[in-house]
Amino acid sequence: MLRMRITKRQEPLGIGGSCFVLLTALSLSLLVSAVLLYLGGTSPIRGISVLFQGAFGSRYALEDSILKAIPIFLCALGVAVAFRLKIWNIGAEGQFALGAIGATWIALSFPAWPKFILLPAMIGMAMAAGGLWGLIPALLRQKLRTNEIIVTLMMNYIAILFLDFLVYGVWKDPTSFGFPMTPGFSEQAIVGKIGATAVNWGLVHCLVLGTLVFFFFRFTRIGFEIKASGDNVRAARYAGLPYDRLVMLVMVMSGALAGWAGFLEASATVNRLQPSIMVGYGYTAIVVAWLARLHPLSIGIAAVLLAGLRVGVESLQLDLQVPAAFGGIIEGLILLTVLAGGLFTHYRLVPRKH
Amino acid sequence: MTFEIIIALLAATVQSGTPILYATLGEIFTEKSGVLNLGVEGAMIIGALTAFIVARFTGNPVLGFLAAGLAGSLATAIHGVVCLGFQGNQVVSGLALTILGVGLANYIGTGYVGMSAPGFQPLAIPGLADIPVMGPIFFQHDPLVYVSYLIAPLLWLFFARTRFGLGLRAAGEYPAAAIAAGLNVAAYRWLGIMVGGFFMGLGGAYLSLAYTHLWTTNLTAGRGWIAVALVIFAFWRPGRAVFGAYLFGGIMALQLRLQASGTQLPSSILLMLPYVLTVLVLVLSSWRKGTSEQPGALGVNIEPVD
Numbered sequence: 001m002l003r004m005r006i007t008k009r010q011e012p013l014g015i016g017g018s019c020f021v022l023l024t025a026l027s028l029s030l031l032v033s034a035v036l037l038y039l040g041g042t043s044p045i046r047g048i049s050v051l052f053q054g055a056f057g058s059r060y061a062l063e064d065s066i067l068k069a070i071p072i073f074l075c076a077l078g079v080a081v082a083f084r085l086k087i088w089n090i091g092a093e094g095q096f097a098l099g100a101i102g103a104t105w106i107a108l109s110f111p112a113w114p115k116f117i118l119l120p121a122m123i124g125m126a127m128a129a130g131g132l133w134g135l136i137p138a139l140l141r142q143k144l145r146t147n148e149i150i151v152t153l154m155m156n157y158i159a160i161l162f163l164d165f166l167v168y169g170v171w172k173d174p175t176s177f178g179f180p181m182t183p184g185f186s187e188q189a190i191v192g193k194i195g196a197t198a199v200n201w202g203l204v205h206c207l208v209l210g211t212l213v214f215f216f217f218r219f220t221r222i223g224f225e226i227k228a229s230g231d232n233v234r235a236a237r238y239a240g241l242p243y244d245r246l247v248m249l250v251m252v253m254s255g256a257l258a259g260w261a262g263f264l265e266a267s268a269t270v271n272r273l274q275p276s277i278m279v280g281y282g283y284t285a286i287v288v289a290w291l292a293r294l295h296p297l298s299i300g301i302a303a304v305l306l307a308g309l310r311v312g313v314e315s316l317q318l319d320l321q322v323p324a325a326f327g328g329i330i331e332g333l334i335l336l337t338v339l340a341g342g343l344f345t346h347y348r349l350v351p352r353k354h
Numbered sequence: 355m356t357f358e359i360i361i362a363l364l365a366a367t368v369q370s371g372t373p374i375l376y377a378t379l380g381e382i383f384t385e386k387s388g389v390l391n392l393g394v395e396g397a398m399i400i401g402a403l404t405a406f407i408v409a410r411f412t413g414n415p416v417l418g419f420l421a422a423g424l425a426g427s428l429a430t431a432i433h434g435v436v437c438l439g440f441q442g443n444q445v446v447s448g449l450a451l452t453i454l455g456v457g458l459a460n461y462i463g464t465g466y467v468g469m470s471a472p473g474f475q476p477l478a479i480p481g482l483a484d485i486p487v488m489g490p491i492f493f494q495h496d497p498l499v500y501v502s503y504l505i506a507p508l509l510w511l512f513f514a515r516t517r518f519g520l521g522l523r524a525a526g527e528y529p530a531a532a533i534a535a536g537l538n539v540a541a542y543r544w545l546g547i548m549v550g551g552f553f554m555g556l557g558g559a560y561l562s563l564a565y566t567h568l569w570t571t572n573l574t575a576g577r578g579w580i581a582v583a584l585v586i587f588a589f590w591r592p593g594r595a596v597f598g599a600y601l602f603g604g605i606m607a608l609q610l611r612l613q614a615s616g617t618q619l620p621s622s623i624l625l626m627l628p629y630v631l632t633v634l635v636l637v638l639s640s641w642r643k644g645t646s647e648q649p650g651a652l653g654v655n656i657e658p659v660d
Contacts, residue, residue, distance in 0.1 A: 040461070088445050140633075144640040149392065149445065150583040151636060157576060157629040165622040283453065290446050323464040325571075328457025332396075335450035336432060340440035347441070 004349040013345045021344050025337035033330045042320050054315025055308030061315075063198040067269070068281075069300075069307035070202040071096065071261040075285030076303055077213055078257030080294040082134075082250045084217070085230040089251060091137065091152025092258040093282025094159030095130040099259025100266040101163055102129030104182060104273040107266075108171065111186035118188045123263055130259020131252040133159060138251035142244050148251075160278050167273055181274035191268035200268035206300070209257065214296040226250060258282060284310070287335045306331065363607055364491045370610075371603020372495075372502050373398070373560040373574075377581035378588065378595045379505055380553030384430070385585055386513065387546025388526030388539075390653040392448025393433050394554050395578025396455020401426040401555025403459040403466075406562040406569045410471040418471070419498065419559045426555020427548045429455055434547040437655060438540055444653045456572065466569040473563035474498055496564045498556075505553070509592040522546060526649035529656050539656055554578070576629070583632045587639045589647045598635070605631050 013021070034044035056062055075092040082089035102125035110118060137151040164180070173183040193200050217223040226246055229236035237243055265277045284306050291306075292298035313327035377394050384391045391397075404425035409418030433451050436442040474496035482493040492503075513519040524532035525542035532539050561573050580602055588594035609624045617624075 036458075036461070090449065140637060144637055146633075146636040146640050147583075147586060150579065150586070151633055153579055154583070154629040154632045158626050158633075161622040161626045161629075165620055168622065169620055286446075286449060287453070323461050325457045325460030325464070328453050329461055330457075332450050332452075332454025332457055336436055336442075336447065336454065339442035339447050339450065340436045342442060343440040 005352040006343075006347050007350055009346055009348050018345065021341040022338065025341040026334060028337050029330060029333035032333055033326070036326075036329060037322065040322065042316075042322055047316060047320060047322065050315050050319050051309070051312035053312075054319075055312035060198070061308075061311060065304060065308040065311045066199050066203065067307075068310055069303040070200070070206055071265050071281045072284050072288055072307050073206045073300060073303035074209065074261035074264070075258045075282050076288035076292070076299045077210060077296060078134075078254035078261075079285050080289040080292070080296070080299060081213065081226075081257070082254040083230075083289055083294055085226050085246060085250045086233070087138075087141075087247055087250055088149045089134065089137075089152050089254050090149055090286065091134065091155050091282070092254070092285045093278070093280065094152070094156035095133045095255040095258035096262040096265070096282050097156075097159040097163045097278060098133040098255075099126035099130040099262025100273055100277060101159075101166065101262070102126045102259065103263035103266050104166075104171070104185075107185045107189035108182060111189060113188060115188040119191065119267075122189060122267060123260060126259040126263035127256035128259075130262060131256040133259075134251040134253075134255020135248060138248045142247060156282065160275075163273070163278065164275055167275060171273065173272075179274075182272045184272045185267060189267060190271050191264060193268075200264070202264040202268050205260065205264065209260070210296045210300060213257075222246070222249070258285075284331060287331050290335060291338055361487065361490050363611060364604075365494065366607035366610070367600055367604040368492060368499060369495060369565060369603065370606040371600040372499050373557040373565060374577050374581055374584065374602050375502050375596060375599035376505070376557030376560060377554050377578055378584040378599055379509055379592055380426070380550040380557065381581050381585045382550075382588065382590055382592060382595060383509065383522075383553065384546045384550030385590060385652055386526050386649055387522050387543045388529060388649055388651040388654065389433075389437060389543050389546055390444045390448065391430060391433050391451070391547065391550060392445060392582060393430060393451025393455060393578075394448075394581050395574055395576065396452040397426045397429040397551050397554035398455075398558035398561075398578045398581075399459040399572075399574045400429045400455045401558030402562040402573050403463050403558075403569065404555070405559035406463075406466065406471045409473065409563055410466075410469070413472055415472055415474050415563050418563055419474075419556065422555040422559030423552040424555065426553070426558065427551040430547050430551025430554065433551075434544055438543055438547070441655050444655070452578070456574075459573075460571050463569055463571065467571060469569055470567045471563065471569070473567040498560050498564045501556075502560075506592040506596050513592075518545075523649070526651055529651050529654075533656075543656075554581075557581070580628060580632055583636055586648075587635045589639070590649065591647075601635070602628060602631065 034048055037044045037047040054061055055065055075096055079089055079092050103122040106122045106125045133155060137148045140146040140151055141148045167180045167182055171182040173181055191200050191202060217227060225241050229241050229243055229246055266273050270277060288299055288302040288306050292302040309330060310327055313324060316322040316326060317324050377398055381391060381394050401422035405418040405422035408421040409415045433447050436447040437444050476494055476496050479493040483489045513523060521537050522542050524537060525539040529539045562569060584595060584598040587598045605627050609627050612624055613621055
């Protein structure tokens with residue numbers, strides 16, 4: 001058997017090589033998924049084709065994929081900001097929930113405000129609520145050195161249950177026949193659709209915010225400080241960078257972006273608050289951010305891909321009765337294989353000599 | 355009367371605490387070797403499903419229990435391949451394992467939802483079960499609870515008194531020194547991952563074979579994450595893990611009782627309790643010196659170049 005040895009590369013792997021590794025990882029994930037489909041009694045070829053057709057095969061499918069990519073993109077953008085500083089914010093899901101709650105609060109309290117005041121107010125409250133939900137773990141980490149992974153994750157559960165508490169209780173629509181949901185938003189509180197498409201103006205929000213985040217890291221001093229501190233915390237502290245304040249800043253930014261996504265989901269997608277908006281975009285966002293290596297443009301591509309995966313899995317469920325959990329399997333596999341492929345960025349395998 | 359309620363509540367505490375205890379001890383074992391495994395939830399739920407299926411088809415819950423351990427090891431081996439083999443980031447790999455494990459268990463388990471499997475029944479220990487107060491609380495449970503009583507002291511002995519335990523701790527504390535001393539750090543870390551995964555799988559098996567005898571979607575419901583938090587609360591010590599796991603068992607048992615008693619409190623608020631408690635527990639443990647007891651090289655990969 002050929003034995004391999006790992007050696008360090010002189011230069012990091014180039015763009016061509018990286019793409020090759022990425023494609024190999026994705027193919028491998030798809031292959032394992034196909035085997036699982038087969039074992040589950042579904043024809044893998046049929047399954048994979050339904051998956052792709054369902055995701056990108058028609059105008060309706062494409063629009064649905066883009067629609068779902070919007071919240072995933074914003075959450076992933078937020079997650080990536082925190083990951084840049086190596087702060088493990090797993091809490092996008094909860095920050096998303098708080099954003100939706102904050103926006104709903106304004107929408108239900110001031111339904112008659114004109115649109116150009118009401119929507120910004122909703123966005124502001126969504127960002128504040130999401131940002132606050134991100135700030136709490138940052139403060140706890142700083143003052144008490146608690147582990148932000150666990151705290152953000154636990155705050156996801158708490159936020160979702162808080163949302164349940166609101167829609168089953170005080171905010172419940174009395175005319176909803178017992179369904180847990182708030183009354184529908186007023187016309188002024190709704191982000192509309194672009195022309196005759198099913199896609200809402202949230203897509204434009206994504207483009208603007210993505211560009212802003214890109215410029216923030218590329219051209220601002222604080223953006224540079226975050227990157228530098230993320231690469232080497234100790235060196236950054238010696239250089240006098242305000243590490244603690246940066247931690248708070250990235251967590252607030254992270255939470256605010258996820259909160260914005262929550263606002264869009266409530267306002268543009270369902271036009272009210274209801275528990276069904278919590279479908280795990282915040283977790284998919286982590287996969288997206290890591291796949292994209294935290295780069296805003298790549299996050300856009302990865303967000304559309306993984307949103308398409310979700311839409312495709314819905315078709316699989318409808319057409320071939322494949323359980324919805326199949327989507328989680330593919331997401332997990334993609335993340336694991338891409339992570340493993342990362343080895344080849346800095347190392348290479350060479351045949352071992354005897 | 356109230357006294358009996360309290361005894362019943364404490365007995366329920368031990369039961370709800372047991373799956374968390376298995377998982378927490380597993381994660382302590384893994385982290386002692388220097389590997390952070392956030393895939394506890396994934397390994398647990400895979401263990402739960404394996405136990406359920408094996409017990410259902412063989413009719414033998416003991417086989418199911420052991421199979422769950424193996425399945426847990428197999429699941430965490432994925433983490434080993436990615437982190438020890440391919441130098442992947444341990445935080446992200448663990449998360450990915452949770453996403454994959456929960457997806458896989460729910461995918462395969464879809465056909466079994468609502469079905470039951472032969473599980474373990476309570477088995478009072480003669481003599482001990484008749485002790486007032488202590489008997490009903492600790493010694494009138496199913497055999498898996500008694501097995502869990504043994505694991506914590508055994509782990510303590512392993513870490514504190516054996517050569518292997520010392521080697522494992524060295525791999526987690528200061529891998530460079532361990533390598534210089536001639537230890538195979540990678541092998542110790544593999545041991546940490548696989549044995550830890552075995553216990554996580556057993557914790558899952560407790561849920562499907564003893565706590566309930568049914569399969570439901572998302573059976574573990576975040577218990578794996580609570581275990582990760584409890585490791586910090588326990589300062590990586592098996593003894594304190596027992597205390598922490600029963601604390602959570604208590605709050606879960608209390609929450610169920612309150613819900614059943616028809617309280618005015620909304621169920622969503624009651625369901626929050628374990629998660630709020632997790633945050634509080636982390637805050638409390640950081641108030642004490644504990645965090646310095648974290649294995650020195652936790653979460654840091656070792657350079658693969660030889």
